[in-house]
Amino acid sequence: xxxxxxxxxxxxxxxxxxxxxxxxxxxxxxxxxxxxxxxxxxxxxxxxxxxxxxxxxxxxxxxxxxxxxxxxxxxxxxxxxxxxxxxxxxxxxxxxxxxxxxxxxxxxxxxxxxxxxxxxxxxxxxxxxxxxxxxxxxxxxxxxxxxxxxxxxxxxxxxxxxxxxxxxxxxxxx
Amino acid sequence: xxxxxxxxxxxxxxxxxxxxxxxxxxxxxxxxxxxxxxxxxxxxxxxxxxxxxxxxxxxxxxxxxxxxxxxxxxxxxxxxxxxxxxxxxxxxxxxxxxxxxxxxxxxxxxxxxxxxxxxxxxxxxxxxxxxxxxxxxxxxxxxxxxxxxxxxxxxxxxxxxxxxxxxxxxxxxxxxxxxxxxxxxxxxxxxxxxxxxxxxxxxxxxxxxxxxxxxxxxxxxxxxxxxxxxxxxxxxxxxxxxxxxxxxxxxxxxxxxxxxxxxxxxxxxxxxxxxxxxxxxxxxxxxxxxxxxxxxxxx
Numbered sequence: 074x075x076x077x078x079x080x081x082x083x084x085x086x087x088x089x090x091x092x093x094x095x096x097x098x099x100x101x102x103x104x105x106x107x108x109x110x111x112x113x114x115x116x117x118x119x120x121x122x123x124x125x126x127x128x129x130x131x132x133x134x135x136x137x138x139x140x141x142x143x144x145x146x147x148x149x150x151x152x153x154x155x156x157x158x159x160x161x162x163x164x165x166x167x168x169x170x171x172x173x174x175x176x177x178x179x180x181x182x183x184x185x186x187x188x189x190x191x192x193x194x195x196x197x198x199x200x201x202x203x204x205x206x207x208x209x210x211x212x213x214x215x216x217x218x219x220x221x222x223x224x225x226x227x228x229x230x231x232x233x234x235x236x237x238x239x240x241x242x243x244x245x246x247x
Numbered sequence: 248x249x250x251x252x253x254x255x256x257x258x259x260x261x262x263x264x265x266x267x268x269x270x271x272x273x274x275x276x277x278x279x280x281x282x283x284x285x286x287x288x289x290x291x292x293x294x295x296x297x298x299x300x301x302x303x304x305x306x307x308x309x310x311x312x313x314x315x316x317x318x319x320x321x322x323x324x325x326x327x328x329x330x331x332x333x334x335x336x337x338x339x340x341x342x343x344x345x346x347x348x349x350x351x352x353x354x355x356x357x358x359x360x361x362x363x364x365x366x367x368x369x370x371x372x373x374x375x376x377x378x379x380x381x382x383x384x385x386x387x388x389x390x391x392x393x394x395x396x397x398x399x400x401x402x403x404x405x406x407x408x409x410x411x412x413x414x415x416x417x418x419x420x421x422x423x424x425x426x427x428x429x430x431x432x433x434x435x436x437x438x439x440x441x442x443x444x445x446x447x448x449x450x451x452x453x454x455x456x457x458x459x460x461x462x463x464x465x466x467x468x469x470x471x472x473x474x475x476x477x478x479x480x481x482x483x484x485x486x487x488x489x490x491x492x493x494x495x496x497x498x499x500x501x502x503x504x505x506x507x508x509x510x511x512x513x514x515x516x517x518x519x520x521x522x523x524x525x526x527x528x529x530x531x532x533x534x535x536x537x538x539x540x541x542x543x544x545x546x
Contacts (some may be wrong), residue, residue: 103300105300105303105356106300106302106303109303109349109352112349128333128334128335129334129335129338132333132335132339132342133342135342136338136341136342139342139345139346139348139349140345140378142349143349143371143374144371144375146352147368147371150368200334201333201334201335202334202394202395202396204334205334205335205395
């Protein structure tokens, strides 16, 4: 089997895994299972990056999602009435609206993929270290404004979340 | 051949570490005891608790082992003696070990037991504390090497080991590594005294064996990472390079297993406070100092 055929095969495999774990998110009753399924859907996307030889992005995706989804899991457990899913809670709500929104989102993504001008495909994949360097230049050059505003937004959210979590003066925790 | 040599080194390392941990815990050094204990665990019934989340319960020990093995794969033992020399190796160590958190949450949630669950979620809190102290010292190490490849990082220390170049980063990384491997005094998820084993409480027999083996692999991977990032990896006179890596890794692992036993177990809130109020600013200072040195001192 040639290299590119194997690459396509793995890409399809991890793509299918990502979609399947995405479906599991809604099919399970347990909040923790749902969060972990989402985590593995994201990990599969990271694996797709690796198959496409975008090493830094792949490793970053696999690393970040492990912590992010785990933190999401504990929030889901804290806020939901039935985190273990023992009461067979339904994970889908407002089905008709969700279906329409999901369908519209899918159509939009498909439109961007098919109609967007992607430019000529790269003939050769740059070496992994060169990719990392190029990404660094991109983030600290052309995309710096977007990158920094995202960072500032997250910082604001973190400070706000900390403020909300701190008990008001004079009110001792029980 | 390389992979076989690394697997042999890994097995020998895990065996020795288990013996050293036994020595630290019970005061007797024996090379037979870890083998006997492993055989005994294999022979015992591996109980599955009632109403367990079976999938999580079964997957957690295996995921823990896989995370440890993946981290080991990018640690070089000698020039050319590495499973895969990734261009993002230093980041990959952290990516693989991030799944320790996922595995422990699954091991905590899976058995449907109170002690296990508290242990699992405790580790998530612990993670919030130590995770920045894993990544930020690695950033400073990569800054000096101008590469994330573990082989390049070792090569960058030919003149001066990073333990002397960035001692602050070394101290922070070792503390974070001990917290990641839930070694005393950071053994909150398994806390023997108050949680009766925590995440280990509901595991028995072969599954417990995999869990303990995975933990030792993780300790070994972290000691290998400390050796690679701060102690010059395979660099050293007289002995062959693989011997230097092995000796340094074992020494670091032994220190990690033994030192913390003399300290009282830290409280979760205190640990978070220390990490964020002292650890993160110190890690930033470390990055700043390394940056200044890199700019000022000609290479």
